[in-house]
Amino acid sequence: MIKRNFLLLMASGQLSREEALECTRCRHACHVMLYSDTKSQLFGKFPIRHIILMQMRFDGLLGFPGGLVDPSKETLEEGLTRELSEELGLPLPISVEDHVESCFAPPSSPPFSSPFSSRLMLHFYVKKIEEEQIREVERVAASTATDHGQEVLGMVRVPLYTMKSGGGLAHFLSHSFIGNARSQLVSSLLRFNMASLEELRKALTRSQEIHSQNAESLRAALSLTGAQRKQL
Numbered sequence: 001m002i003k004r005n006f007l008l009l010m011a012s013g014q015l016s017r018e019e020a021l022e023c024t025r026c027r028h029a030c031h032v033m034l035y036s037d038t039k040s041q042l043f044g045k046f047p048i049r050h051i052i053l054m055q056m057r058f059d060g061l062l063g064f065p066g067g068l069v070d071p072s073k074e075t076l077e078e079g080l081t082r083e084l085s086e087e088l089g090l091p092l093p094i095s096v097e098d099h100v101e102s103c104f105a106p107p108s109s110p111p112f113s114s115p116f117s118s119r120l121m122l123h124f125y126v127k128k129i130e131e132e133q134i135r136e137v138e139r140v141a142a143s144t145a146t147d148h149g150q151e152v153l154g155m156v157r158v159p160l161y162t163m164k165s166g167g168g169l170a171h172f173l174s175h176s177f178i179g180n181a182r183s184q185l186v187s188s189l190l191r192f193n194m195a196s197l198e199e200l201r202k203a204l205t206r207s208q209e210i211h212s213q214n215a216e217s218l219r220a221a222l223s224l225t226g227a228q229r230k231q232l
């Protein structure tokens, strides 16, 4: 059983932190999912359960806070802590114990990277903090963080609930994410028991449907710009 799990892990492309650091010719990027538990409810009836922070990046994609780190100059965790102070505006030390997974970035990441740039190794961390700390991060990130309004357009929370209308997690998952950020989110929700396998399967299936509907509405919006051009 252990061997089977190990083989599955290898097939999934996951590397240990140490294995990943052996790639000295790679660029390394570290990102973190910060979360807290909460008892609050949306509209007084949908339990929010956990506050999970992601961000709207400068390129319009959703991702986690973090960035590029040069392991020859600093440890991965020092680099990630430095990136967090720029993006979130306050010290939030990340340690080796918060490391969850490392892997090569998918070939399409980032979307417009040059075929000549060296391979990108992604290191992912998850850190649980208090609800009050999460609220403080949101306040400071939007007011004093140096990257606010530049590299980071805003912090966003991940809705874990599903409303009668279907609104919630499925819509969130249907947005566009940088690199493997969507997989990082989904696997962390499972790993830390924040959503069940069944909930995630349902939400992701619904996300695929929403995606096809979005394609329709994009076609409609595009045809609108065509009509406007003719009028000019």
Ligand SMILES: O=c1[nH]cnc2c1ncn2[C@H]1C[C@H](O)[C@@H](COP(=O)(O)OP(=O)(O)O)O1
Binding pocket: 029, 031, 062, 063, 064, 065, 066, 067, 068, 109, 110, 120, 122, 151, 178, 179, 180, 181, 184
């Ligand atoms: O959240 C993420 N999950 C996985 N990969 C990511 C995430 N955010 C970015 N990336 C990839 C793609 C980026 O080009 C590199 C570098 O990250 P970034 O945060 O853009 O780094 P800098 O701010 O430029 O240092 O990682």
